[in-house]
Amino acid sequence: MTFELTILGSSSAIPTSERYPTAQVLNLLERFFLIDCGEGTQIQLRRMKFSFDRIRHIFISHLHGDHFYGLPGFISTRNLLGITTDIHIYAPADLKKLLRPLLNYMKGDMGFQIVFHPLNHQNPELIYSDEKSEVHSFPLNHSIPCCGFLFREKRHPANLIREKIEQYRIPVSQLRPIKGGADFTTGTGEVIPHTGLTIPPPPTRSYAFCTDTAFYEPAADFIRGVDMLYHEATFLSEPENRASGTFHSTARQAAEMALKSHANKLILGHFSTRYKTTAPFLAEAQAIFGNTEIASDGARFTIPLQKNAGQN
Numbered sequence: 094m095t096f097e098l099t100i101l102g103s104s105s106a107i108p109t110s111e112r113y114p115t116a117q118v119l120n121l122l123e124r125f126f127l128i129d130c131g132e133g134t135q136i137q138l139r140r141m142k143f144s145f146d147r148i149r150h151i152f153i154s155h156l157h158g159d160h161f162y163g164l165p166g167f168i169s170t171r172n173l174l175g176i177t178t179d180i181h182i183y184a185p186a187d188l189k190k191l192l193r194p195l196l197n198y199m200k201g202d203m204g205f206q207i208v209f210h211p212l213n214h215q216n217p218e219l220i221y222s223d224e225k226s227e228v229h230s231f232p233l234n235h236s237i238p239c240c241g242f243l244f245r246e247k248r249h250p251a252n253l254i255r256e257k258i259e260q261y262r263i264p265v266s267q268l269r270p271i272k273g274g275a276d277f278t279t280g281t282g283e284v285i286p287h288t289g290l291t292i293p294p295p296p297t298r299s300y301a302f303c304t305d306t307a308f309y310e311p312a313a314d315f316i317r318g319v320d321m322l323y324h325e326a327t328f329l330s331e332p333e334n335r336a337s338g339t340f341h342s343t344a345r346q347a348a349e350m351a352l353k354s355h356a357n358k359l360i361l362g363h364f365s366t367r368y369k370t371t372a373p374f375l376a377e378a379q380a381i382f383g384n385t386e387i388a389s390d391g392a393r394f395t396i397p398l399q400k401n402a403g404q405n
């Protein structure tokens with residue numbers, strides 16, 4: 094029941110000797126979602142031992158180079174490894190135009206398809222869904238069209254209370270509906286509510302990715318109550334606020350977004366290379382939002398599954 098974020102790259106526009114450009118992997122119940130794909134992503138994936146085959150869904154926030162220049166290398170290596178599973182890329186529509194000539198050139202020996210899904214930059218949209226998870230995109234406020242992403246578990250099934258199942262002699266065929274919220278009617282017509290037969294499921298977990306963007310209040314409504322929020326903090330507020338006018342955020346603004354959205358935890362990243370250390374970013378954010386951490390390449394952040402009373 095893993096829900097774990099791994100930071101592959103946490104620098105802003107320019108890579109440094111310690112930080113690659115933006116890329117992350119979210120392991121959501123063994124789905125390995127790649128979020129942005131800055132240059133060097135494939136090296137970080139290998140370093141952190143992620144299977145290239147397991148990466149089948151890639152989410153690209155916007156088309157500044159530090160967020161997608163890693164795609165050609167990743168795609169090429171995935172092909173050289175003999176992988177044949179298709180990949181889906183959720184990105185601004187222009188990405189297809191940019192990559193297509195390169196893909197056409199490689200096409201002769203490409204062992205898999207690449208399916209492009211254009212993002213909606215006007216409104217939030219459900220862009221991925223399977224039986225256990227879903228992903229939404231939502232607009233941000235950057236110098237070019239840019240989307241954030243919200244990753245969510247779907248509701249877990251409730252846990253059956255075995256004694257009750259035996260007591261009412263409930264047939265096996267009814268167990269799945271009851272776990273999903275259906276009541277049970279006995280042979281004599283008595284309705285047993287599912288709440289009397291099950292222990293409520295653990296709360297679902299969620300993760301929001303917000304980069305690159307100026308402070309953008311509408312996003313707070315969309316990600317309200319998120320368990321973990323990654324928000325860019327390219328600049329500090331002092332001594333000179335360079336965020337305003339560049340469509341980026343300060344550490345203080347990232348913390349304000351965490352506060353306004355009622356996030357449980359904030360992770361700061363996308364630091365400008367003009368700063369030598371991240372300690373002032375942490376201090377600036379924590380003055381507003383205590384549960385803040387700094388992203389560093391290779392760092393992992395887990396959201397544990399909470400258990401309800403009575404579960405084992």
Ligand SMILES: [Zn+2]
Pocket residue numbers: 155157235305
């Ligand atoms: Zn950008």
